[in-house]
Amino acid sequence: AAGVIQSPRHLIKEKRETATLKCYPIPRHDTVYWYQQGPGQDPQFLISFYEKMQSDKGSIPDRFSAQQFSDYHSELNMSSLELGDSALYFCASSVGALGRGYEQYFGPGTRLTVT
Amino acid sequence: KQEVTQIPAALSVPEGENLVLNCSFTDSAIYNLQWFRQDPGKGLTSLLLIQSSQREQTSGRLNASLDKSSGRSTLYIAASQPGDSATYLCAVRWETSGSRLTFGEGTQLTVNP
Numbered sequence: 001a002a003g004v005i006q007s008p009r010h011l012i013k014e015k016r017e018t019a020t021l022k023c024y025p026i027p028r029h030d031t032v033y034w035y036q037q038g039p040g041q042d043p044q045f046l047i048s049f050y051e052k053m054q055s056d057k058g059s060i061p062d063r064f065s066a067q068q069f070s071d072y073h074s075e076l077n078m079s080s081l082e083l084g085d086s087a088l089y090f091c092a093s094s095v096g097a098l099g100r101g102y103e104q105y106f107g108p109g110t111r112l113t114v115t
Numbered sequence: 116k117q118e119v120t121q122i123p124a125a126l127s128v129p130e131g132e133n134l135v136l137n138c139s140f141t142d143s144a145i146y147n148l149q150w151f152r153q154d155p156g157k158g159l160t161s162l163l164l165i166q167s168s169q170r171e172q173t174s175g176r177l178n179a180s181l182d183k184s185s186g187r188s189t190l191y192i193a194a195s196q197p198g199d200s201a202t203y204l205c206a207v208r209w210e211t212s213g214s215r216l217t218f219g220e221g222t223q224l225t226v227n228p
Contacts, residue, residue, distance in 0.1 A: 031214065042204060043159070045215035056213035090159060094214075103149065104216060108158040 002026055004107035006091050012113045013081050021076040021110045025093030031055065032074040033092040033104060034066060043090060049074055081114045088112075117142045119207050121219035128195055129227050136190040136222045138205035143183045146208040149216065150179050150190050153202045162203075163190070195226045 005024040013019050025032050031050045035043040045058035049068035060066075063081075068074045078085060088111050092104040118141045128134050138148070150162040163172045163179040165188065171180040178191040188205055202223045206216040 033215070035216075042218035042220045043206075043216075045217070048214055050214075056215055058215055088156075092216075102214075103147075103161060103164045105161060106151075106159040111156070 004091055004093050004105055006089075006107040006110050008110060009108065010111050010113075012115065014115055015081055015083060017081050017114075019078045019081060019112060021078070021089055021091075021112070023074045023076070023091030023093075023107060025072050025074070025091075026105055029093035029095050029105075030072060031094045031102070032068055032072070033094075034060075034074070034076050035090040035092065035106075037088040037090065037109075038084075039087070046076070078112075083114050086112060086114045117207075117209055117212060117217060119205060119217050119219035121203075121205060121222050123222060124220065125223040125225075127225040127227065130195060130197060132195050132226075133191070133193050134195055134224070136192070136203050136205075136224070138188040138190070138219055140186045140188075140207045142209055142211075143186050144210045145183060146210055148179075148181055148188050148208070149206045150177075150188075151204045151206065153204060153221070155202075159204070192224075195224075197226045197228045200224055200226050 007022045033048040034046040037043040046060040048056045052068045066076045088109045090109045092106045094102040094104045120139045149164045151159045165181045176193040181188045202221040204221040206218045
């Protein structure tokens with residue numbers, strides 16, 4: 001079965017640089033979520049999109065932005081990178097964001113290292 | 116504040132034991148609860164999803180229960196194997212928090228051969 005695809009899998013950037021993470025949801029899934037997991041921490045919700053519109057916003061820094069495109073893939077843009085942005089970034093997808101019950105399926109993550 | 120807590124933080128058992136992992140949450144108005152497995156430095160694998168109207172879900176050697184009124188869920192692993200060694204995370208989707216999942220800090224399980 002098709003899974004959530006994230007690219008790149010690993011990314012090394014220097015401070016103050018920019019990074020773009022991509023997420024391709026499971027076919028026919030219309031909702032995408034982004035989570036950040038710092039070293040030794042649990043995943044923290046950043047932002048989500050349903051039908052190309054932002055549906056929820058969590059603890060996402062102003063330096064970060066994201067969008068969902070017409071083919072439902074999503075990109076997380078990160079600017080002015082800081083050392084503290086080093087983390088594993090997960091994308092998840094589901095069918096629908098409203099109402100109850102929809103299971104979120106997670107991708108393998110992008111490991112971002114800021115030096 | 117809506118929080119998820121997992122106890123214990125780490126657990127070490129001999130192979131073959133049955134074990135229980137605990138998850139508690141502060142607000143009983145949930146949509147669903149998911150249990151995940153995470154290997155070191157790897158992604159999140161969904162194990163079981165329990166809807167708010169359900170009491171338990173089973174998949175192979177895994178059984179997850181949900182008691183909304185007491186704000187608790189348990190993950191039961193039967194006949195544990197060394198391959199079960201991983202961090203187990205529970206995550207809650209609350210009725211008032213949109214579609215986001217709130218994770219506990221996980222239980223790091225080691226099954227010794």
